[in-house]
Structure formats: C-alpha cells, structure tokens
Amino acid sequence: MEQSHEKKSKTMIQELKEGYGHFFEDDLINEIAQVGTYKEVPEGYKLMDIGEYIKGMPLLISGAIKVLREDNDGDELLLYYLEKGETCSMTLTCCLGDSKSEIRAIAETDTKLIMVPIQKMEEWTAKYKSWRNFVFDSYHSRLNELLSTLDSIAFDKLDMRLVNYLKEKSRINKGNTINNTHQEIAYELHSSRVVISRLLKKLEQMGKIALHRNSIELLDL
C-alpha cells in the first residue's frame, strides 16, 4: 500500500513535470502531487454536467476534453476543447463563486488528468506567482476561445463553421479521419442531421473530403 502510494506519487510528479514543468516550480509540483488525484477516463466519459457542483479542478496530462453548452430545450453547442497543459476556467470561476457548473465536459479521447481540490486554489494563488500566471493564462485562453466560438456563430455561415469544426476535430484527434455520424456533428454545431449531410456531400463533391459510414476522411481542407 505504502509502496503503491509511493509509486503513484512518483508517476504523478513525472507527469506533472512533463506537462507543467515550464509553468510551475518544483515546490508547487510537489504540493500538487501530494493533494491531487490521478485519473484516467475513457473517451465519452462525462466529467462534469450542467448544474453540478464542482468538486475539483482538472489539470490535463494527455488527451482532450470537449466543453459544451446546452439550452433549456436540450440543444447543444460545442464551445471549445481543453488539451494537455490546460485547465477549465469555468471550474476556476465556480470555485470562488461556489456556484454550479454552466457547462458540460466530456472526454473527447481517452484522457489522463489530475484533480486538485478547490480549497488549494486560493492558497496557491497567494503563494505561487507561477500558479497565478497559470490561472490568468488559462482565463485568457478560455475567454479568447469563447470569443472566437462566438465570432463563428455570429459571423460565419454554417458551411464554414463545419469546415472549421472538421479541421479542429482532426487536430485534436491527431489524424485525418473523423469517427462521427452526421447526427453527432449536427448536435455539436447545433444544427440538424439533414443539413449537415447536405453540406458534407457538397464538400465531398468539391473533393475536400471522402465520406464513409461512421467516418469522414479529410483530403484537402
């Protein structure tokens, strides 16, 4: 038991150094390793849902998490992805306000992460400059991503949003094949299956993608 805890801690420190070594000093990394919980979750795992209270703050080690918004009728909309070295500012936000989550978070791929209890937030913010910077950087990135999501909804047409969606998805999944049905894509873009099928067909006819059952191959986007 003691042995396994020792082993786990070492691994966590290694993972932390790898993903966060350029942000955090050793002292902070050690603290994180002491109070953090290492977690591996499979693709599709729901990490957080709307209305839930936040228990901890996730630090991503590998994989990706998609963050979604939902309206009263259950319609979804993809906001952005979180990747290695990032955290969820919604969580940060909620820690202080002690409020419920405004978003849903689902593992996009198999994901490794470290959960940090929210009580440490305030403490580290006072103690470590690097933590403060990390938190502010994180807010910065998330605000900007939210802005660009908003841009694309307000200013772009659906065909362009779809193209960007496909590009982003292939980047996140590190491959040029996307394993989703048209229905799933429609959900995330808050559109309807028929419309997405129509636009995908058009992209195929332009030679930009190849359509297969349950998957889409990006050729020349």
Place this chain on the structure above:
Amino acid sequence: MEQSHEKKSKTMIQELKEGYGHFFEDDLINEIAQVGTYKEVPEGYKLMDIGEYIKGMPLLISGAIKVLREDNDGDELLLYYLEKGETCSMTLTCCLGDSKSEIRAIAETDTKLIMVPIQKMEEWTAKYKSWRNFVFDSYHSRLNELLSTLDSIAFDKLDMRLVNYLKEKSRINKGNTINNTHQEIAYELHSSRVVISRLLKKLEQMGKIALHRNSIELLDL
C-alpha cells in the same frame, strides 16, 4: 497646484470608497488613489478599440460602457455592458499576455472611471486578497455574460434577442425610453435596419412599445 491635487485625491478616495469599499481594504484604496487617474468621458467616447494596446485598467465609478466585437468585414456585435463597480476582464487578460485588445469599448452614457496602470496588477494580486477576489469575480461575471450572449445568438430568434436588448438597454440607461435609431440597434445586434424596423413594428402592434423618431418607448415588455 498642490491644492488641486490634494482635492482630486480626496475625491477619488471618496469615489473609490463608495464604489469599491465593500471589496477593498483602505490600504488598497489608498494605493489605487495614488497611482490611478480619474477620468470623465462623455457618451459615445471610444475608450478602447480593436488592435490597440492596453495602457491601463478601468475601474468604473458611474455610468456604463458597452463592449463590442467586430469581424473582418466591420460587422459589429454587442457583447455586454460594464457598470459601476466593474472592470473589463479583457483588459486583465491583455495585461499579462501583453497582447492587443480583441474588443471595442464605448461609453454608453456619460461615465466616470479610474484608470490604473497595468504594472500594478501583478503587484496587487500578490499583495491583496481582496484584489485577487475582485479580479476573479470580474472574470467570473464576464465569462458568464459572454456565455449568455452566446446562448442568445445560438439559441434565440432575433425577435427575442431584440426584446432582451431593449430591456437591457433601458435598465442600463435607467429609463423606459431608448434613444437610438433602428440602424444603430441593427449594428449592435448584427442585423439590418429593415429587419429591425419590421420587428419593432410588430412589437408596437402588440402594444409592447411605442415608436417615435429617434426613440423607442417601452410600455409593457
């Protein structure tokens, strides 16, 4: 000269205590008063534009500021308003990243504010718990407002967005008459004049508003 500076400082401290006394301890308020610049700007004054570098951080004393986003074609979109006791997290964001503004900020009404040099940011964040809380709260509010703006664009139809716009505007301007042309409203909602006129007419026929030249009177929204 010395006398006038003395007077100005006193006024600023009073204003600060009134607007921020429940956030900040006296030490911090004194520091703010020492390095901050008091500013009064008229309605319509452009405080910040897209692409500009940020010189300081605004603390609102009275009035309201509207924050806008613009796409490449010059199309605008209203994001949210800032009011008394609030600051612009976009600014916070930019201070650290040392990056350009992503938004435009225009005084919605005559506005009083205090500009704080951005160098103090980091210092105060380490030194004052109340400042940290204020900054995080501010991020929190702004993120949530951005989310609800995004919701309304993604999920609401234009007529509903217009109604919400009118309500919000009357709240901000503390009166049930809105002094804007249909064209101006169209810009802020990223629509066109004809469409806004059409919808406003419909609202008038439903008895919810009364239309006049250059102004709209809210009756029963």
Place this chain on the structure above:
DNA sequence: GACCCTTTGTAACATGGGTTACTGCACAGC
C-alpha cells in the same frame, strides 16, 4: 438468406431573416 437497426441520401417544402428599392415623413437650415 431473411430480418432489423442505424446511418446516409435526397426531394419537397416552410420560414426567418437579409437585400433592394421606393415612399413618406420630420426636422434643420435657408
């Protein structure tokens, strides 16, 4: 092979909202 379920393709239609164009009206300046 026969059956079933999911996914995809396609046609026909509805609608919200953007565009163009023209008219009438209010007010300012003369």
Place this chain on the structure above:
DNA sequence: GCTGTGCAGTAACCCATGTTACAAAGGGTC
C-alpha cells in the same frame, strides 16, 4: 414657406437553413 437629409415604413424578392418524409445502403444477428 421651400428644400435637403436622415429616419422609418413597406413591399417584393432571394437564400440559407430547418423540417418532414421516405428510400437506399451497410452491417450485425439469427
């Protein structure tokens, strides 16, 4: 008064997107 200018009302039209409905294709199970 007359005239110009900007604002608002309205009609006709177009297009992107959403909706409904149904057919066809793929793949698994028996």
